[in-house]
Structures are given as C-alpha cells and as structure tokens.
Amino acid sequence: MRFKLEREKTKTTPYILIDEEKGYMRFEGECYLEDIIGFFKDINEWLENYLSSDFTKLTFDCAMEYFNSSTAKLLYNMLRSMDIHAKDGKNIVVNWIAAEDDDMLIECGEDFKDEMESLEFNLIIQN
C-alpha cells in the first residue's frame, strides 16, 4: 500500500500533501504556535522510511508563507536528510516557492539552498 496523506491547512498549520506513488510532497501555508514535533511526526516518519527505501524520485514543493524558527529548524533537518540521500545518487528535487516581495522567505530559501550539497534546490520566485 503506497502512503497517501492530505491534511487541510489551519491558521497555524500548513496544508500537507504526500503522494508516495508519485514521489511527491507539498507543504503550503503557515506554521507557528504549534507542537511542531507532534504535527510533523507521521510526515517525518514517512519521509525517513521513503528516503531509505529503493525509491526512484522525490519532488518536494515547499510553498510556505510563514513559519516560526522551530519550524525552520524542522524544515532544515528534512532538507538535510534529503541532501544526504541525494548525495547517494537519488533523484530528489526541492522547489522553494516564494512571493517576489517576500524578503524573509527568499532569504531563507537562499540560505537553505546554500547549505545543501547535492540536492537540486530550485528557488522559485513568483509574482
């Protein structure tokens, strides 16, 4: 059974879509004032399992609008995990989607991109 998860967004938690069959994950919205570790527990578990499996590709669209520093750390750790597996030759693509006037998100995307060694990290700036 391929894993599938879709979670509606709330004011303080993002929309989540994971479609293992398509090798696709998407986060969209905001994340703050939450039990971040609890919220992302199943997502993290799936990601770790998927990354250690014999998968063919993973595309991660990160279209967050705002997140707090704990969420930043969590996203960073996810990206690091992906980067390690990309180093082993796995096909992993991250699309960091930010609005053109969103300096905070663009800066964060630039810094994250810079920290990654093997990952295909696209900074997509939308107007």
Added chain:
Amino acid sequence: MVLNMLEYTGSLKKRNINISYSGPMWEDGLKGIAEMVKSSLSSDELPSSAAKSIFSVFIEQATNMLMYSAEKEHYPKHDAESSDVSTGMLVLGHKNLTYFIQTGNVVKSVNAELIKGRLDYLNTLDKKGIRQFYREQMRGENDNPESQGAGLGFIEIAKRATAPIKYDFEPLGEGLFYFTMYVEIGQEVA
C-alpha cells in the same frame, strides 16, 4: 480598588501602545492574540514583508516567554496533564512606522544568564553576522526536543530588529529575575 480604566488606557496610548496583554499564556491562547496582531498589522498599510517581519518578532518573543517564564499559574481547566501555564506581559505599539514589541516575565537566574549572554552576543553582530550565526546554529545538531528551535528564536528576532535589542533583569530574590525585552522594527526609508 477599582482601576481607572480611562487613565490606564490613556497611559498606554501616551506610550504609543496599541495592544497590551498581561496574564496566563499557552500556545492555543496565544493564537487568538497572534490573529489580532496580524489583522492589526495588515490594517496599518505596511508593505506585506514589513508586516511579516513584525509578526515574526512577535511570535518568537511570545514563544520565548512560554519557554522561559518561571512564573506559573494553576489553571485546572486548561489541560489535565499540564495545568501550570506561563504568565507574562506583552505589548505592541508603533510610533509612525517604527514598531516595538516588549515583553516582561519572570525567569530563573540560570536562564537569565543564558538569555543575557545570547542577547549581548547578538547585539555585537551586524546583519551579515547575524545571518551567518543563524546558519551556524541551524547546522548545529541539537535534537533535544525541549529546546525546539535551539535558540534560533533570539537570532530570528535579532535578524528583524532594526536597533540593538534592549533588555533588563530586575532581581526579585530567591534566584528569580523580572526579564524585560524591547525590540524595535523600523522601516527602511526608500
């Protein structure tokens, strides 16, 4: 004794304070205040990136208070398992386009030293240095779930602040301090 509300609200206004909260704080409770702050900022006709910067400082300061406040009140109805919630004070205001967020809460001396060290260090860095430090801290392996964000909150605040962070620790005795933190976020003049 009845508090003179007109005088009280007048003194807040005189100090350019728009939102003021004092009392118990927990994550779910703060969501309502955060919502109010967000709407208030969006009605202030700021560029959306500036509003987001101010909101971000507000969230990180509120989260720090949850984390470090040593003054707890007992709220039996809140949560059966953790009915002791942090208490503190939070104000937000602005004079023209310069916003400020100030918090006040009781901290233990061990945390007072930790926070003071962190703020003193951050105040020595320029914007480039803060961004660099943020990345270093992000990289550092700190998987202790107790320290979610691993001090990143203070760095995030320093990133957005447009003046050195002001703070004060007033000794209360018995190893406790009243910690006040003042952060200013001004707009760049185009």
